[in-house]
Amino acid sequence: MSKIVVVGGGAAGLELVTRLGRSFGRKAKHEIVLVEPSSHHYWKPRLHEIAAGTFDAELDAVSYLQHSACNDYQYIQASMAGLDRAAKTLQLRDTRGLEFLMQYDYLVIAVGAVSNDFKTPGVSEHCLFLDSSEQAQSAWQQINPLLSMEGKHRISIVGAGATGVELAAELAKVSDKLKRYRHGAELEITLIEASERVLPAGPACMSEKVQKALSKQGITVRTNTRVQRAEEGKLVTAEGESITADVQVWAAGIKCAEWLTQLDGLETNRLNQLKVGANLQSTLDSRIFVLGDSAECPQPDGSFVPPRAQAANQAAGHLAQQFKRLLKGKAMKPFIFNDGGMVIAVGHDYAVGALMNDKVVLKGRFVRNLYDTIFRLHQRVLFGWGRVTALVVLKRIKCALNPYYKGNLS
Incomplete structure (x- = not known):
């Protein structure tokens, strides 16, 4: 039995442990662990809605504790504080500031990126x-x-x-x-x-x-x-x-957190992203993988995977399949990003999108529905279509009954 530890419960990390938990955890073949300091998951492309007071946390936030119990992985509420690659040990810090160690057989780092203030x-x-x-x-x-x-x-x-x-x-x-x-x-x-x-x-x-x-x-x-x-x-x-x-x-x-440059010699670039090979393994340690915005992943044409939510989702699905191959002793396949285009929400009922390698640019309510569908596809991985359908129906009912702005105007 192998122990796979995923650090970071964003779009990539949570989708990965969900897939791995369903594949391995339910059959007790391997131990799947998610390390994340927050108690709930919020899809990062919708954080602007939280700041504007229009996000429905009741329907769209995900409790890591509940989700882990339903999908057969272990959730540890803590943050990563250090790494010993030789001993295959993580140093973690819990919400009280207490530090402890955790062993791993395979480590996946999926902590995302942060805004770059350019030292202004x-x-x-x-x-x-x-x-x-x-x-x-x-x-x-x-x-x-x-x-x-x-x-x-x-x-x-x-x-x-x-x-x-x-x-x-x-x-x-x-x-x-x-x-x-x-x-x-x-x-x-x-x-x-x-x-x-x-x-x-x-x-x-x-x-x-x-x-x-x-x-x-x-x-x-x-x-x-x-x-x-x-x-x-x-x-x-x-x-x-x-x-x-x-x-x-x-x-x-964007850039990545400074502490990623201090992980027992792992290679990073000027944006503090961890360097990986085409199969998402770190350049210096084959037992450490990196997903999402925190990875500098090369592509066959010499470019790098862009820091987008769709890239993180694709990488999570790809790595989940590759773990099945790896744990069976088979060779892993490289990750090739398939650019599905770019969609930007411009208000709650309007969006603009560039599709088909930027050859087609669309706008309007239909594109906004496409933007929402991308989020629902993320939820589909986490819950399945049955619950997603129920969430969509409940959301429409709430929108019909409640005002758009959730603040107290009295």
């Missing part, structure tokens, strides 16, 4: 981040009081990638709903991007449609604007201009 002065002290559900909830706790007070309130978002665009659009939708409730609060949202267009990593034709949609929602989009430093209540640009705000959110760029 003042950002860590004066800006909010959306790298975890805890940070998103903290952002909501600061935004919610603004929505309860009459008058105009300013929110600045730095970074017009997927997270920044989706957060800006979601907040604009919330502000518009408040007007329909005849409530006096109004948000003035400014989206700041250092590049010449929004979604700089996406196709230009998609960026144009997204920027038009943002402008129609009353969002001020500032491209070619580089933030030099952040201060209390304002951002200072490279030109010396001050952009004031009640809340400042940093969503520019």
Whole structure:
């Protein structure tokens, strides 16, 4: 019997232990363990909804404790603090700060990435981040009081990638709903991007449609604007201009946590990603695998797997199959990412997508339904179609009966 330990319960990690638990745990063939400091799983592409107060945690959050019991893997609420590759031992730290050791036969690191502040002065002290559900909830706790007070309130978002665009659009939708409730609060949202267009990593034709949609929602989009430093209540640009705000959110760029560079000599790149081979094994240790945004995974054409949710989902499904081969003594196959396109939510009922290698760009409610379907496919892996169907029905009933904005307006 082998012990497979997965560190990180994001999209990739949770899908992997779900598949492995069903394949091996129920038959007691191998021991599957998930190490994750949080108590609940939230799909990372929807963290902006938590920050905007529109996420339905009752239906869409996943309890690791309950899920592990239903899918035959063990859940340990702790974070990774160190690694001894020779002894095949993990050093873990629980929620009380106590450290302990755990043995493994195979280790999978799937801890994801965080926002890159590019060492910009003042950002860590004066800006909010959306790298975890805890940070998103903290952002909501600061935004919610603004929505309860009459008058105009300013929110600045730095970074017009997927997270920044989706957060800006979601907040604009919330502000518009408040007007329909005849409530006096109004948000003035400014989206700041250092590049010449929004979604700089996406196709230009998609960026144009997204920027038009943002402008129609009353969002001020500032491209070619580089933030030099952040201060209390304002951002200072490279030109010396001050952009004031009640809340400042940093969503520019990605990197991995610094502690990944200190894992017993494992190779990392300049973004702190762990280097792996084509089969997702680390370059220096064949018993250690890396998934998702925390991996620098090469592709046959010389490129690397992009840091997207769909790449993490595909890698999790691939590695689950390869573990079956590995544990039977068979050779593993390389991971080839199949780019299904890019879909960006621009509000709760509108989205823009680039499909077929960016040859087709679509927009509207249909594309928003496609965006939601991607999330439901993730849930399908976790629960199966029966429960997903029930969740969809319950969600529609709740949307029909409850207001869009979940805050207390009384």
